[in-house]
Amino acid sequence: MSKREWLDFVDRLINEDEMEVIGVRAKGSKFQFAPIDSSEELRLDYNVTILPPKKQLLPPHEDLMTYDISKPFNVLSSKDEGKKILIGVHPYDVIAIQQMDEIYLGTHRDEHYDARRKNTLIIASDILNVPERSFSGSLGTHVVEDGFDLLITDLGDMVAVTIGTKEGEELLNTFAEPGEATDEDEMKVKRLRDELPAKYQRKLKVDKYQWEKLLEENYDHPIWEENSKKCLTCGSCTLVCPTCFCYDVEDVMNINMKEGKRVRTWDGCLLRDFTLVAGGEVFREDLKDRYRHRYYRKGLFLPMRNGFVACVGCGRCATQCLPDIADPCDVINTLASYSMHEKVNFPIPDVKQAGIEEGLLVPEPATIVKKERMTELETLYEIKLDSGKELGHKPGQFIELSIFGIGEAPISVSSSPGGMTFELLVRRIGHVTNKLESLEVGEKIGIRGPFGNGFDVKDLEGKDILFVSGGCGLAPTRSLINYVMEHRDDFGRVTILYGCKDPKAILFDRDLRSWGDVKDVTVKRTVDSCPDGECWDGDVGLITTLIPPLDMDPENTIGIVVGPPIMYKFVIKELKAKKIPDDNIIVSLERRMKCGVGKCGHCQMNGIYVCLEGPVFKYNDVKDIPEAF
Amino acid sequence: MKPKVAFFDFASCEGCQLEVINLEEKIIDLIDVVEIVSFREAMKEHSDEYDIAFIEGSIQRPMDEERLKKIRGNAKILVALGACACIGGVNKLRNEWSVDNVKEEVYGDADIEGNKLFDAFPTKAINEVVDVDFYIPGCPINKVEFAKVVSHLAIGKTPQLPNYPVCVECKKNENICVFELGKFCLGPVTRAGCNAICPQFQDGCEGCRGFLEDPKMEAQKDVLRKYGIRLDDMMKRFNMFNYKKGVY
Numbered sequence: 001m002s003k004r005e006w007l008d009f010v011d012r013l014i015n016e017d018e019m020e021v022i023g024v025r026a027k028g029s030k031f032q033f034a035p036i037d038s039s040e041e042l043r044l045d046y047n048v049t050i051l052p053p054k055k056q057l058l059p060p061h062e063d064l065m066t067y068d069i070s071k072p073f074n075v076l077s078s079k080d081e082g083k084k085i086l087i088g089v090h091p092y093d094v095i096a097i098q099q100m101d102e103i104y105l106g107t108h109r110d111e112h113y114d115a116r117r118k119n120t121l122i123i124a125s126d127i128l129n130v131p132e133r134s135f136s137g138s139l140g141t142h143v144v145e146d147g148f149d150l151l152i153t154d155l156g157d158m159v160a161v162t163i164g165t166k167e168g169e170e171l172l173n174t175f176a177e178p179g180e181a182t183d184e185d186e187m188k189v190k191r192l193r194d195e196l197p198a199k200y201q202r203k204l205k206v207d208k209y210q211w212e213k214l215l216e217e218n219y220d221h222p223i224w225e226e227n228s229k230k231c232l233t234c235g236s237c238t239l240v241c242p243t244c245f246c247y248d249v250e251d252v253m254n255i256n257m258k259e260g261k262r263v264r265t266w267d268g269c270l271l272r273d274f275t276l277v278a279g280g281e282v283f284r285e286d287l288k289d290r291y292r293h294r295y296y297r298k299g300l301f302l303p304m305r306n307g308f309v310a311c312v313g314c315g316r317c318a319t320q321c322l323p324d325i326a327d328p329c330d331v332i333n334t335l336a337s338y339s340m341h342e343k344v345n346f347p348i349p350d351v352k353q354a355g356i357e358e359g360l361l362v363p364e365p366a367t368i369v370k371k372e373r374m375t376e377l378e379t380l381y382e383i384k385l386d387s388g389k390e391l392g393h394k395p396g397q398f399i400e401l402s403i404f405g406i407g408e409a410p411i412s413v414s415s416s417p418g419g420m421t422f423e424l425l426v427r428r429i430g431h432v433t434n435k436l437e438s439l440e441v442g443e444k445i446g447i448r449g450p451f452g453n454g455f456d457v458k459d460l461e462g463k464d465i466l467f468v469s470g471g472c473g474l475a476p477t478r479s480l481i482n483y484v485m486e487h488r489d490d491f492g493r494v495t496i497l498y499g500c501k502d503p504k505a506i507l508f509d510r511d512l513r514s515w516g517d518v519k520d521v522t523v524k525r526t527v528d529s530c531p532d533g534e535c536w537d538g539d540v541g542l543i544t545t546l547i548p549p550l551d552m553d554p555e556n557t558i559g560i561v562v563g564p565p566i567m568y569k570f571v572i573k574e575l576k577a578k579k580i581p582d583d584n585i586i587v588s589l590e591r592r593m594k595c596g597v598g599k600c601g602h603c604q605m606n607g608i609y610v611c612l613e614g615p616v617f618k619y620n621d622v623k624d625i626p627e628a629f
Numbered sequence: 630m631k632p633k634v635a636f637f638d639f640a641s642c643e644g645c646q647l648e649v650i651n652l653e654e655k656i657i658d659l660i661d662v663v664e665i666v667s668f669r670e671a672m673k674e675h676s677d678e679y680d681i682a683f684i685e686g687s688i689q690r691p692m693d694e695e696r697l698k699k700i701r702g703n704a705k706i707l708v709a710l711g712a713c714a715c716i717g718g719v720n721k722l723r724n725e726w727s728v729d730n731v732k733e734e735v736y737g738d739a740d741i742e743g744n745k746l747f748d749a750f751p752t753k754a755i756n757e758v759v760d761v762d763f764y765i766p767g768c769p770i771n772k773v774e775f776a777k778v779v780s781h782l783a784i785g786k787t788p789q790l791p792n793y794p795v796c797v798e799c800k801k802n803e804n805i806c807v808f809e810l811g812k813f814c815l816g817p818v819t820r821a822g823c824n825a826i827c828p829q830f831q832d833g834c835e836g837c838r839g840f841l842e843d844p845k846m847e848a849q850k851d852v853l854r855k856y857g858i859r860l861d862d863m864m865k866r867f868n869m870f871n872y873k874k875g876v877y
Contacts, residue, residue: 028805051803060801232817232848234796253780256658266801271793272843320800322808322817322852405784431786438785 052242096242133315238268246601278430301607363446394454402446470563499543639686
């Protein structure tokens with residue numbers, strides 16, 4: 001169509017009340033996607049926008065749900081279902097949106113993203129001016145074949161339109177009267193695309209299929225340390241990225257203390273608190289590790305998980321990074337020139353999980369039916385889902401516990417599967433768990449889950465089982481111990497070792513004693529120290545001291561280790577000394593499991609999502625993962 | 630029972646309390662949740678019985694210290710309101726000179742000898758005098774953040790300040806980086822929470838909310854150097870709200 005016809009088409013779309021037209025327009029000397037009032041504002045000659053069009057599908061701030069805490073359980077999912085048309089999306093951003101679709105619409109489909117995506121049409125545009133820092137020409141993301149509804153090519157006096165979908169075709173035929181493209185028009189479009197790569201100032205020395213190998217061989221490359229020293233840790237590189245999808249969630253109350261909302265906001269792995277858990281531990285404290293993680297995630301971990309390099313070469317990160325250390329093109333080229341050739345493997349355990357179809361982010365109502373104080377810090381709660389359904393968990397899985405107005409916390413389930421209620425042992429350590437303590441029996445909480453990979457009980461049948469639990473680690477372990485006790489004949493000898501700080505900190509003492517009364521079950525309890533005058537009938541000393549005296553058949557014994565992060569290394573060393581093969585050791589690890597469904601990114605250990613592939617792992621699967629122990 | 634709240638001011642412009650009043654109709658919601666028993670800028674009544682004390686201003690004199698300690702004794706929760714209370718703010722700039730020099734500069738020949746109103750010592754942030762439970766930083770405070778802290782206190786959630794720099798809010802707002810406008814900015818080392826209000830209006834951040842817990846000062850200085858900022862201009866900007874004896 002002619003340029004005039006194109007502009008008329010755009011204006012007709014703008015005049016349509018049903019939909020909002022978001023186009024590329026100038027912002028000062030830069031460009032942004034924003035609502036346009038007239039086709040004249042549209043700037044197809046732009047190089048790159050400050051933020052990618054991702055913001056229309058996953059906004060920087062987004063209400064997930066609203067609630068009224070003056071009522072027992074009053075929660076409403078917020079969904080944005082307004083119709084939108086994005087005009088001027090460059091090919092690299094189209095590909096980035098395809099990647100976002102893969103993440104948010106794949107396993108555990110995100111209903112909030114889905115609602116926006118379904119109602120958004122994309123009119124892509126071929127690149128006229130190559131962004132200065134872009135290297136999409138080297139990644140092949142400067143052109144695109146699908147992922148758009150319409151694709152336009154501005155040929156000066158003419159605009160060529162490529163139809164991508166039926167919806168796009170319908171839109172075109174409803175609001176314009178396009179003529180057939182001639183062979184000459186098609187040649188012009190082809191020439192424009194063919195000539196693009198030569199216009200890039202920045203080029204990768206290696207193709208994208210070599211990123212994975214380069215990263216595998218350079219985990220300890222000096223570039224991570226050197227560049228991270230210049231890093232402001234401002235997070236800009238992740239925040240402007242069209243393929244970054246990590247998020248945080250926060251509860252915000254109105255000042256009247258009645259209504260509130262749960263808000264999703266962009267988060268990024270460069271920021272320190274990204275891996276902070278209640279209790280204060282930061283799992284990626286060293287800036288070098290955070291700086292490196294971003295490259296590994298884009299170039300190795302996400303390709304391993306999803307089959308694509310999670311970088312489209314738009315160059316936004318490089319443009320925004322003040323010290324200029326965020327450019328993947330520079331970093332990959334450096335690795336290609338000076339490779340360390342020291343291969344590290346980052347295997348991702350293959351865990352099959354059924355996708356959660358409904359209520360991914362919105363909790364369901366549940367009631368506290370019993371509350372029992374265990375120690376100064378810990379309380380055991382018995383919870384019943386208001387739906388009357390069973391929780392349906394496997395031993396070792398966790399749930400997300402919600403208190404509206406406060407937030408969510410991941411808690412492992414302490415009771416064995418089945419039954420109309422389930423138990424949670426909660427340590428008062430953060431906002432949610434502190435607030436929970438003030439709730440009474442009969443009060444409502446929210447539950448999402450169960451999530452994660454639990455213990456595979458079938459794998460354990462016929463085996464001797466050695467449980468080694470420290471502190472709160474008994475909470476998830478108890479769910480499996482109870483299962484084993486309920487199916488006692490299916491398992492061999494059972495040994496339960498439990499250690500905690502002092503006699504006052506002991507958890508489930510009644511259970512520990514009753515398990516000890518069962519046939520062929522040995523229970524040993526120890527405390528790190530016992531203050532004078534304290535009554536104590538167990539051992540004194542670290543939990544590791546309980547292992548050497550044990551009599552066991554190592555080949556037929558499964559060691560199940562759950563405890564504070566510091567415990568694993570020492571306990572596993574003792575188990576190895578007893579000749580228990582690595583293959584027979586199972587661990588459960590803790591990270592910041594915020595969403596529970598492999599999206600928010602907080603719980604990652606290198607390429608592993610602890611909320612998906614864990615928290616229960618075969619030791620063999622994680623022993624070589626640098627961030628695991 | 631609603632918690633009782635009181636506002637107090639020391640050396641300050643009272644602009645932070647004004648921001649509280651600027652909540653306008655939301656104040657009605659606020660007094661549904663808390664009972665305001667003392668707020669000189671907004672009401673006549675006063676009471677010494679309160680649970681939460683909001684303190685604006687920095688501490689200049691022994692009589693201020695005494696008064697602040699008394700407030701601390703009365704309050705269950707004490708909150709620093711604004712840059713002057715939280716970090717000393719612009720009032721701390723005078724600590725570059727001796728108190729005598731400052732008095733001479735300000736009061737000249739006026740007879741202030743022995744008058745305890747003029748009995749100044751180097752400026753202190755309030756946490757240099759008493760324990761502070763929570764901080765609402767900024768010059769002035771962000772009223773949205775104030776409302777958030779109050780709602781957190783009312784619902785029993787520990788208020789927490791953002792532990793990331795202003796850049797995060799700039800990016801979320803799609804601001805043009807002010808460095809690209811030829812201006813300089815302390816956003817990369819300054820605690821967010823202001824919604825990047827200055828860069829939003831094309832002005833560089835001056836650090837009024839105080840620096841992050843672990844600010845990357847060397848990286849920030851490298852960036853300023855790269856953009857051609859002279860060392861003394863850099864130090865002036867660093868010191869404006871975050872005065873430090875010696876060199877940053």
